[in-house]
Amino acid sequence: MKLPAGVRDHEFTAALTAFAGVVGKEWLFTTDDDLALYRDPYSILWGEAEESWASAAVAPTSTDEVIALVKIANHFRIPIYPISTGRNFGYGGPAPSMAGCVVFDLKRMNRIVEIDERNAYAVVEPGVSYFDLYSAIQERGLKLWIDCAMPGWGALIGNALDGGIGLTLAPYRAHFEAQCGIEAVLPNGQLLRTGMGAMPTAKTWQHFKEGFGPRLDGLFKQSNFGIVTKMGFWLMPAPENHTTGVVTVPGYRDITPLVDTISRLEHSRIVQGLWSIASPVAGTGIFVVQGDVPSREKDPEIQALLSSPDGLDMDGLEAAGRRLNVPFWSCEFNFYGPRKMIEAQWSCVCEALSGIRGVSFHLNAISPLPLDKTTVDALPETATFGIPTLRNFDLGPVPSSYDGQDVVGHVFFSPIVPRNGEVALEALAVFARIFRKYQLPFPPLQFPRSVFERSLLMEMGLPVTRSPVVNKKVRAMHAELVQTAADHGWGAYRTATAFYDMVMDTYSFNDHALRTTLDTIKDALDPNGIVSPGRYSIWPRHLRGKRRAPATSSDLSRRPKK
Amino acid sequence: MVTRREILTAGAIFGSLLPITTVAFFDDANSQATSSQHTISSAPISAFLMDDEVEESARFAKALRTKLQRIIVLPATLDSKFYSELNVLFSSRHLIGGITTGAALFCLERIAWNRGLRLVWRRNFSREATGQGTIPFAMLARSLSGDSRALTPSNPIRSYRPSRSEQLVHAWILSPKPVLADQA
Numbered sequence: 001m002k003l004p005a006g007v008r009d010h011e012f013t014a015a016l017t018a019f020a021g022v023v024g025k026e027w028l029f030t031t032d033d034d035l036a037l038y039r040d041p042y043s044i045l046w047g048e049a050e051e052s053w054a055s056a057a058v059a060p061t062s063t064d065e066v067i068a069l070v071k072i073a074n075h076f077r078i079p080i081y082p083i084s085t086g087r088n089f090g091y092g093g094p095a096p097s098m099a100g101c102v103v104f105d106l107k108r109m110n111r112i113v114e115i116d117e118r119n120a121y122a123v124v125e126p127g128v129s130y131f132d133l134y135s136a137i138q139e140r141g142l143k144l145w146i147d148c149a150m151p152g153w154g155a156l157i158g159n160a161l162d163g164g165i166g167l168t169l170a171p172y173r174a175h176f177e178a179q180c181g182i183e184a185v186l187p188n189g190q191l192l193r194t195g196m197g198a199m200p201t202a203k204t205w206q207h208f209k210e211g212f213g214p215r216l217d218g219l220f221k222q223s224n225f226g227i228v229t230k231m232g233f234w235l236m237p238a239p240e241n242h243t244t245g246v247v248t249v250p251g252y253r254d255i256t257p258l259v260d261t262i263s264r265l266e267h268s269r270i271v272q273g274l275w276s277i278a279s280p281v282a283g284t285g286i287f288v289v290q291g292d293v294p295s296r297e298k299d300p301e302i303q304a305l306l307s308s309p310d311g312l313d314m315d316g317l318e319a320a321g322r323r324l325n326v327p328f329w330s331c332e333f334n335f336y337g338p339r340k341m342i343e344a345q346w347s348c349v350c351e352a353l354s355g356i357r358g359v360s361f362h363l364n365a366i367s368p369l370p371l372d373k374t375t376v377d378a379l380p381e382t383a384t385f386g387i388p389t390l391r392n393f394d395l396g397p398v399p400s401s402y403d404g405q406d407v408v409g410h411v412f413f414s415p416i417v418p419r420n421g422e423v424a425l426e427a428l429a430v431f432a433r434i435f436r437k438y439q440l441p442f443p444p445l446q447f448p449r450s451v452f453e454r455s456l457l458m459e460m461g462l463p464v465t466r467s468p469v470v471n472k473k474v475r476a477m478h479a480e481l482v483q484t485a486a487d488h489g490w491g492a493y494r495t496a497t498a499f500y501d502m503v504m505d506t507y508s509f510n511d512h513a514l515r516t517t518l519d520t521i522k523d524a525l526d527p528n529g530i531v532s533p534g535r536y537s538i539w540p541r542h543l544r545g546k547r548r549a550p551a552t553s554s555d556l557s558r559r560p561k562k
Numbered sequence: 563m564v565t566r567r568e569i570l571t572a573g574a575i576f577g578s579l580l581p582i583t584t585v586a587f588f589d590d591a592n593s594q595a596t597s598s599q600h601t602i603s604s605a606p607i608s609a610f611l612m613d614d615e616v617e618e619s620a621r622f623a624k625a626l627r628t629k630l631q632r633i634i635v636l637p638a639t640l641d642s643k644f645y646s647e648l649n650v651l652f653s654s655r656h657l658i659g660g661i662t663t664g665a666a667l668f669c670l671e672r673i674a675w676n677r678g679l680r681l682v683w684r685r686n687f688s689r690e691a692t693g694q695g696t697i698p699f700a701m702l703a704r705s706l707s708g709d710s711r712a713l714t715p716s717n718p719i720r721s722y723r724p725s726r727s728e729q730l731v732h733a734w735i736l737s738p739k740p741v742l743a744d745q746a
Contacts, residue, residue, distance in 0.1 A: 029739075033719065037671075037672070041668070129645075135642045152640075153669070389639050389640060389642075390639070390640035390669055391640075408724060
C-alpha cells in the first residue's frame with residue numbers, strides 16, 4: 001500500500017475504512033490495477049520518481065458524501081485531489097498534483113440538476129460530460145446549444161475550472177466566464193454557494209453573476225480552495241443559421257490592420273463568432289477563390305522559403321505569393337443567427353476592411369440549422385456547432401515519433417500574447433526558433449487563436465514519450481519556452497501538473513505578491529492543507545518547502561526570473 | 563475485408579454459450595501495474611466491440627458471429643449517441659470484449675471505468691502479421707465465450723500506447739471491478 005507523505009500506515013488504513021463506510025467498498029479503489037487509471041497517460045514524468053501517483057481513489061455520489069469524506073480527510077490529515085472526469089489530457093489528466101493524494105473521483109456525481117430553456121442555462125454536477133448535457137438537451141428538444149471542448153467526454157465543471165475553451169460565440173467560449181453560480185465544499189467541510197446562491201430562497205442563482213459582496217467564483221478556478229459540487233452555465237440559444245465568410249489580403253504587413261480592425265469589430269459586438277487567421281501562401285489557410293489556386297505545395301520557391309533554417313523571409317514569401325496570385329493572409333469568420341443578422345454582420349466586416357489594398361471577400365452559403373446528420377458526419381470538427389465528439393478516437397499526437405521514440409501524448413504550452421498582428425508574428429518567430437533548436441516541426445505562420453476576446457492564444461503541444469531521456473529533453477524545451485515567453489511578457493495561462501511551479505514563478509510581480517496572497521488564502525481556508533496540495537503552485541504551509549518539483553527544476557537550464 | 567454492412571446485416575446474434583467458470587489467471591511477470599493475481603467470476607462476454615479500422619476485428623466478428631451474444635461496431639466518430647449507448651452497455655456490468663486499436667481501447671477503457679468496469683485482460687498483436695492469421699481466433703473465441711481457462715497470459719494490462727500510429731492491435735476484456743476481500 002502506498003502512503004501519503006507523513007501519514008502512518010494505521011492512520012491511512014483507518015481513513016480508507018472510513019471512506020468505504022461513506023461510499024461503499026465498491027467505490028473505494030486501492031489496488032494497483034485501479035490506481036493505474038489515475039496516472040496521467042500523457043505524463044512528461046512517466047515512470048520517473050517524480051511522477052505523481054494516487055495512494056487511493058474514492059468515488060462519492062452526492063454532495064453529502066463529499067462533505068463526509070472531507071471531514072474524514074481532515075481528521076486523518078489525508079491529502080485529497082478532486083477530479084471531475086480527469087480528461088484534461090495534455091494538462092495533467094486524472095493524476096494528482098502531489099504524489100500520495102487520495103483522488104476524489106466525482107464521476108458518479110453526474111446529475112444534470114436543471115436545464116432552463118427560457119433563461120438559457122443549466123446546472124450540473126462535476127461528473128456531467130459535454131456528451132451528457134448535449135444528449136439531455138437533444139432528448140428534450142430544447143432550443144439550446146452548449147459550447148464544448150473538442151474532446152466531448154470532458155466534464156463541464158472540470159474543464160471550466162481548468163480554464164478550458166470552446167469554439168462558438170464569444171460569451172460562451174471561455175468556459176469559466178460562461179459559468180454563473182458555484183456550489184463548493186470548502187476544505188473544512190462547509191458548503192458554500194456563490195453569487196445569488198448565497199440567499200437560501202434565491203430565484204436568480206443562474207441569472208446574476210455579481211451577487212452581493214466580492215465575487216468568490218474565481219477562487220475555485222485553477223486552485224485548491226474547495227471542491228465544486230455544482231455549477232451553473234449560461235447556454236447559447238440555438239441559432240437559426242450558420243455560415244463562414246473569408247477575407248484575404250495580399251501583403252504580410254496587412255496583418256496589422258487586419259487584426260486591429262477585426263478586434264474593433266469584436267469589441268463592438270459586431271463580430272462574435274470565432275475567427276481564425278491563416279496563411280494561404282504558407283499552405284495553412286483557407287482560400288476560397290478556388291479557380292486561382294496554384295499548386296503552391298509544388299512551388300519550389302515557396303518550399304525553399306518555408307524550409308529555410310534561417311527562418312521565414314516574409315518579403316520573399318509575399319513576392320512569391322503575388323507572383324502566384326496567392327494571398328498572404330486569410331481570415332475565416334463564423335457567423336450565427338438570423339439571416340438578416342449574418343448579412344448585416346458581413347456587410348460591416350466588408351466595410352471595415354475595405355481600406356486594405358487588395359483585400360477580397362467571400363461569403364459562403366448560409367446554412368439553416370440544425371445541420372442534418374450526413375453534413376455533421378462529414379465535418380472535420382463539430383465543436384463549432386456545439387456538438388461534442390471524440391472524432392475518430394483521435395487523441396493521438398502529431399508527430400508520431402520524436403528523437404527515435406514513439407510519441408504517446410502531448411503536454412501543452414499555452415502562452416497568451418497581445419492581440420496585435422506584429423506581436424503575433426514576433427511570437428511565431430520566437431517560438432519557431434526554439435522548435436527548430438529541438439528539431440520539432442513548427443507549422444509556418446500558424447497564427448495564434450482568437451478564442452479569448454482581448455488576446456491571442458498560442459497553444460502548442462509538445463511530444464510525450466515513454467523515454468525518460470527524451471521526456472527530460474522536452475521538459476527542458478518547455479522550460480525554455482516558458483522563460484522566453486516570460487522575457488517577452490507573454491505568460492502561460494494554463495499548464496500541465498509538472499509545470500505548475502515553473503509557470504507560477506513567472507507571475508512574480510512585487511516579490512511574488514500573487515503567490516503570497518494565494519498562500520494566505522490557502523492557510524485561512526485549508527489550515528490542514530488537505531485539498532490538492534500544489535495545484536497551480538498553491539501549497540499549504542507545511543509543504544511550501546517542497547515547492548518546485550525537483551525533477552522539473554533540475555531540468556531547467558535557465559530558471560525563470562524571480 | 564469484412565464491411566460494416568456485412569456485420570450490421572448479421573445484427574445482434576445470440577449464440578450458444580459455454581458454461582460459466584470461475585478461474586484465476588495471472589498477468590505477465592514483468593508487469594509492474596498488474597502483478598497481482600486477479601480472481602474473477604468469468605462468464606461469456608455480453609458484447610463484442612468491433613473496430614472496423616482493424617481488419618482482424620471484423621474478420622473475427624464475422625467468423626464468430628454465431629458464438630457472440632452481441633456485436634457492436636465502433637463508429638468512426640464517437641458521438642453523444644454512441645457515448646450514451648456505451649454507458650448503457652457498461653452499466654449492465656457484464657464482461658465486454660473487443661479487438662481494437664490502442665487509441666480506441668484508450669477511450670473505451672476510460673469510459674468503462676466511469677461505470678466501474680476495468681480492463682482485466684489484454685493481448686496485443688502485430689498489425690503487420692494480422693493478415694497472416696497470427697491472432698489465435700480459436701483461443702480468443704473460447705475465452706471471449708466464457709472459457710477463461712483458454713486465456714493466454716495477458717500482456718501488461720496498461721502498457722499499451724494511446725496511439726493509432728503504432729502497428730499493434732489489441733484483443734481485450736473489460737470486467738466489472740471485483741470487490742476484493744482485503745480491500746478496506
